[in-house]
Amino acid sequence: MPTQALINAFAERLVNTALAEDRNAPKRLAAVKGKTFRLRLDMLPWPLTMTFCADRVFFMGEDYDAVDGEVTTSVAVLSTLRDASQVTAALQRGELQLSGNPIFAQQASQVLLGLEIDWEESFAKRIGDVPGYWAGQGLAWLRQQRPNLDAWQQWFGETLSEEKKLTVGQVEYALFSDELKQLAQRVRQLEGGES
Amino acid sequence: MKDNSQETTHFGYKTVEKSQKKNLVAGVFDSVAAKYDVMNDVMSFGIHRLWKRQTIDSSAVRQGQRVLDLAGGTGDLTAKFSRIVGPQGQVVLADINASMLKVGRDKLRNLGIVGNVDYVQANAEELPFPDDHFDLITIAFGLRNVTDKDKALRSMLRVLKPGGRLLVLEFSKPEHDALNTLYDFYSFNILPQMGGLIANDKESYQYLAESIRMHPDQETLKQMMQDAGFEQVTYQNMTGGIVALHRGFKF
Ligand SMILES: C[S@@+](CC[C@H](N)C(=O)[O-])C[C@H]1O[C@@H](n2cnc3c(N)ncnc32)[C@H](O)[C@@H]1O
Numbered sequence: 258m259p260t261q262a263l264i265n266a267f268a269e270r271l272v273n274t275a276l277a278e279d280r281n282a283p284k285r286l287a288a289v290k291g292k293t294f295r296l297r298l299d300m301l302p303w304p305l306t307m308t309f310c311a312d313r314v315f316f317m318g319e320d321y322d323a324v325d326g327e328v329t330t331s332v333a334v335l336s337t338l339r340d341a342s343q344v345t346a347a348l349q350r351g352e353l354q355l356s357g358n359p360i361f362a363q364q365a366s367q368v369l370l371g372l373e374i375d376w377e378e379s380f381a382k383r384i385g386d387v388p389g390y391w392a393g394q395g396l397a398w399l400r401q402q403r404p405n406l407d408a409w410q411q412w413f414g415e416t417l418s419e420e421k422k423l424t425v426g427q428v429e430y431a432l433f434s435d436e437l438k439q440l441a442q443r444v445r446q447l448e449g450g451e452s
Numbered sequence: 453m454k455d456n457s458q459e460t461t462h463f464g465y466k467t468v469e470k471s472q473k474k475n476l477v478a479g480v481f482d483s484v485a486a487k488y489d490v491m492n493d494v495m496s497f498g499i500h501r502l503w504k505r506q507t508i509d510s511s512a513v514r515q516g517q518r519v520l521d522l523a524g525g526t527g528d529l530t531a532k533f534s535r536i537v538g539p540q541g542q543v544v545l546a547d548i549n550a551s552m553l554k555v556g557r558d559k560l561r562n563l564g565i566v567g568n569v570d571y572v573q574a575n576a577e578e579l580p581f582p583d584d585h586f587d588l589i590t591i592a593f594g595l596r597n598v599t600d601k602d603k604a605l606r607s608m609l610r611v612l613k614p615g616g617r618l619l620v621l622e623f624s625k626p627e628h629d630a631l632n633t634l635y636d637f638y639s640f641n642i643l644p645q646m647g648g649l650i651a652n653d654k655e656s657y658q659y660l661a662e663s664i665r666m667h668p669d670q671e672t673l674k675q676m677m678q679d680a681g682f683e684q685v686t687y688q689n690m691t692g693g694i695v696a697l698h699r700g701f702k703f
Contacts, residue, residue, distance in 0.1 A: 262502035262505040263502060265505065266501065266505065290515075290538065291515030291536075291538050310536065310538070311535075315535070317508070318505065318506060319509075320509040320510050321508070323513070
């Protein structure tokens with residue numbers, strides 16, 4: 258437990274420092290405020306659990322059990338997600354699992370993936386130029402590894418319209434089965450009348 | 453000593469009149485209030501922050517809920533709860549000691565935490581809140597200072613909503629003898645010295661060390677919670693049992 262709590266504390270500090278530097282962060286946070294997102298990655302010994310507040314993120318431990326949405330996948334899969342069809346394919350192959358509202362999953366990942374700050378400069382302000390440079394380089398590398406945001410957006414767009422189609426289909430089906438039931442009833446009445 | 457007299461209780465290792473304990477405890481916290489946060493970090497090497505994190509993880513607290521941070525002192529837990537429950541929620545920071553409450557209130561205000569936090573001076577044994585009022589109650593490093601713990605636990609049960617949970621974070625009994633010995637040495641030799649050095653208050657920290665030893669161990673506290681009416685009571689040891697987090701529900 259202490260290692261996990263320690264790393265969470267560190268991550269929380271890092272991410273909230275970054276969010277404070279990002280002018281657009283409050284907007285992204287507003288969309289998910291009060292909710293908790295969990296990411297399970299094969300590489301991580303425990304899930305990443307983030308509770309969003311108006312101006313910051315809390316990193317919770319795995320015991321926190323009031324979670325609103327969850328994505329389970331592997332780093333390998335995550336870094337191949339370059340376009341929407343790959344997201345769908347990963348879902349179909351079971352390499353990516355999603356629970357909760359897909360829009361929430363997208364908005365939650367945006368909080369971190371959408372970070373737009375000059376890392377090198379903000380680290381330099383805090384920890385001095387040289388370490389700041391190295392920290393900035395490290396983060397630049399990390400950012401290259403992140404999945405393509407556009408791909409996600411496209412995928413969510415498509416999924417949502419597919420979901421709509423699905424809903425229409427369900428309504429049609431329900432109407433159809435009602436009609437069927439009525440028909441069956443009429444047939445029974447007719448049969449009854451005859452006998 | 454405990455059972456055949458209703459009139460006495462522990463104050464650290466000393467046996468004192470029950471009616472006296474409240475004032476003695478008040479004296480301790482009056483005297484440590486100003487330096488409390490610094491001492492907490494120094495004494496526990498900062499680990500108390502991790503213990504408190506674990507407490508939040510076990511709380512399942514969420515937006516819009518009503519939380520009681522009992523014996524909340526300088527408000528570490530309240531600060532986090534306040535942000536999580538948001539403007540629709542409410543956090544009550546309750547403490548018997550006005551000096552601790554004041555330090556807490558000033559600290560939280562400086563952190564920009566206003567709006568959904570109320571400060572209430574209250575004794576855990578007689579909580580001044582309606583029945584079925586809170587979704588969550590936490591009492592962190594507070595229960596061992598309370599004179600009548602059973603009464604306090606029943607009072608917490610009363611103000612908790614059905615389905616709500618109580619979390620008790622408290623020093624407990626280390627699981628291994630070696631750790632126990634080391635910990636004893638630390639508590640009785642190093643801790644009061646540090647208290648003397650940093651807070652200029654050796655006696656208070658001597659009391660803290662003693663009160664930790666007199667506090668019920670894991671299983672005893674679990675039983676006490678069950679006797680008070682809590683259900684599904686479990687506990688989790690942290691840092692080798694130096695601290696334990698007990699959790700119980702009201703149904
Ligand atoms: C060691 S401090 C803990 C403060 C805070 N919860 C923390 O973890 O940092 C213990 C607190 O319990 C309070 N306290 C002691 N007896 C109490 C009682 N009977 N009712 C309410 N609070 C009490 C003290 O005033 C003090 O602020």
